[in-house]
Amino acid sequence: MSSIVRLSAAVVALAALLLAACGGSVPGAPKARAAQASASSESAGAESAGASSEGRPSAGGTSGPVPLLPMKAIMASTMADDLKKIGLDVQNLPPLRKLEPEKLRLVMKTFSKALGTKCTGCHDEDDYRAPTPNAKITSKMWDIYVRGFAQTDGSALYCDSCHDGKMKFLDRHDRHSLAGWMCENYTEKLRRVDKQENSCESCHGDPYKARFLSTWAM
Numbered sequence: 033m034s035s036i037v038r039l040s041a042a043v044v045a046l047a048a049l050l051l052a053a054c055g056g057s058v059p060g061a062p063k064a065r066a067a068q069a070s071a072s073s074e075s076a077g078a079e080s081a082g083a084s085s086e087g088r089p090s091a092g093g094t095s096g097p098v099p100l101l102p103m104k105a106i107m108a109s110t111m112a113d114d115l116k117k118i119g120l121d122v123q124n125l126p127p128l129r130k131l132e133p134e135k136l137r138l139v140m141k142t143f144s145k146a147l148g149t150k151c152t153g154c155h156d157e158d159d160y161r162a163p164t165p166n167a168k169i170t171s172k173m174w175d176i177y178v179r180g181f182a183q184t185d186g187s188a189l190y191c192d193s194c195h196d197g198k199m200k201f202l203d204r205h206d207r208h209s210l211a212g213w214m215c216e217n218y219t220e221k222l223r224r225v226d227k228q229e230n231s232c233e234s235c236h237g238d239p240y241k242a243r244f245l246s247t248w249a250m
């Protein structure tokens with residue numbers, strides 16, 4: 033590795049570290065700038081992925097140009113009862129792989145509801161067993177996010193806490209504000225179940241990688 037690469041990796045790691053201590057940061061605060069810069073440089077060429085209009089459906093009641101959706105704060109899951117009916121405790125979910133087939137089938141409905149999608153949002157309609165990118169991402173979302181994190185205020189964390197009825201909900205137009213939003217919601221309002229300190233690296237890795245979900249889809 034060249035020293036320049038190593039240096040820039042160190043700078044990015046440092047920026048992410050600083051962001052970990054982003055208490056009270058408002059969208060657009062200077063602290064978020066470094067991550068924004070690295071975010072834009074790393075994601076060159078992948079711009080359209082998250083910025084498609086598909087990511088911003090009708091909610092919000094405005095009809096002007098994007099962005100249409102003000103991002104909402106992470107929230108308490110409203111699906112604890114749905115899960116309880118299936119015999120699952122939202123605060124103590126087993127790994128997805130360990131679910132009995134009958135429970136797994138019933139959990140499917142909670143995915144559709146939480147993400148506001150039909151079954152075919154994740155499945156090939158001709159073969160529900162065929163692996164798809166969204167099913168693969170879902171397995172990780174369950175195991176790494178829902179099981180690996182908890183809300184600091186003790187409220188239930190499930191798919192709907194972040195997704196709120198949408199598959200895509202991040203407004204990536206302004207990475208600067210998004211970095212501030214990430215800090216307020218995913219760093220400050222979440223803690224790690226493994227008791228390690230929660231920071232941008234928990235999800236973005238060290239060195240900081242802006243986009244990683246495509247690797248989850250493989």
Ligand code: HEC
Binds near residue numbers: 152164170
């Ligand atoms: C958000 C993504 C998502 C949605 C929406 C979703 N599923 Fe799934 N589905 C998965 C995942 C993840 C698995 C676990 C197996 C895997 O990794 O592919 C799975 C597994 C299944 C299986 C079991 C396949 C097997 O190997 O035995 C069936 C059947 C199924 N889903 C049906 C449905 C139906 C019916 C709906 C709509 C009510 C639905 N799914 C909605 C992600 C999803």
Ligand code: HEC
Binds near residue numbers: 143190
């Ligand atoms: C801590 C927050 C959080 C939780 C909890 C969470 N997700 Fe996600 N998920 C995200 C973020 C952020 C994205 C990227 C969304 C975007 O691009 O707008 C995402 C993306 C996805 C995608 C890819 C969507 C696409 O079309 O690119 C799927 C599928 C998904 N999540 C399923 C789930 C499921 C199912 C659950 C519950 C088992 C879940 N997620 C729980 C934060 C979360």
Ligand code: HEC
Binds near residue numbers: 208215222
């Ligand atoms: C709980 C997990 C989690 C934490 C913690 C987290 N993020 Fe994210 N972040 C995501 C997910 C998921 C995405 C979507 C990644 C993708 O599209 O591959 C994302 C996307 C982003 C993006 C947009 C990237 C792009 O190029 O489109 C920025 C900027 C960002 N995060 C900044 C931060 C910063 C700064 C922190 C720390 C203050 C942070 N995030 C903490 C999960 C997290």
